[in-house]
Amino acid sequence: MDFLKFISIITIAVAVLYIGYRASYDHFAIFPYCSISIREHFGDADKNSIGKALSLLRKSNTESYRLACKYFDKIEEKRCFNADGHIYENVFSKIHKGCYVKGTKRAYLLPGETAEQNAKTLSALSQFARDFWHSRQ
């Protein structure tokens, strides 16, 4: 088989598998383009609450959705903390709905929240990320 043809077939096959995988397990949309990995907390009652939150944003708050797609490439369900528990003992008792780590493209959401709450949190975090990157320009 022609080498170029072989490379082309492999490339197309990988692209199709990749898009299929992303569309199944992550958030992937072409118009407007958006590709965000989703890592949900194991055992949540509300399955795919992050994916639902992104779909909700896409319908109801396109500006925040656009920002989320621009500034995040991964959204995880994980508890956030912004101090060391060795110094501030009560740091883990504070419940944050989510957080953004400066300089990264990751957003974190509190596990077990509803899609509506996650949409609201993501909206706030995406604006936080935008403000951070704008402040650096």
Place this chain on the structure above:
Amino acid sequence: MQQNFGYFGRQVVILPHILRLDSGWTVNVKALIGDGITKVIYPLHTFKISNIIGYDTMNITGKKIVKLIVAVSVGVWIFSYFVYYDFETSCFIKLKPGLMSFVEFNHSNIKEGLQALKYGTPDVYAGVCSNIDTIESDYGCGGWQGGCHYGEEGRITLSTTHSEFVGWTAAIIGHEYCHDLQLREGRSFSEEECYSFDSQILQTIVGVYPN
């Protein structure tokens, strides 16, 4: 010959390009262009497609270049697992995986932690880049999801996982860097100082909602 091929237009032929015909003849497209034909498409609409049994899109040199690009790309991809590099700030740190960390593949988390330091706490990042040569990664150093400094200047160990909260990974890098500074400056090992140091990093780089 010009009448046979004509001017069709979807694909511009990249030279050199040879069309092979079932008659056994080969047609040099470059020569055709020399005859005044500037565009030839494949498949050819008016030229009998059954007459073409194949065509070479690349010469041997072209194939070698494609293979070289593929090999270099794979090489860079593998190499990047073992090195953190930031050309913008000339920061190069070796990432040395322990036996178990090959299972975890957590270097992407470490790299993101360094990026968080770069943008969130540039001073700490500059200090890490100029003082830390090697970051080792492995399971269970100093407990889970922590770090260690074994008293060797410029070398720290992290035991964060691939799915670790990246703010915490950045804080641990800062914590171990703090111990490295203590060693370099001849001061005694103080955990309190370094807990305070990593806590400041967390407060600076992590933006929580609601505040």
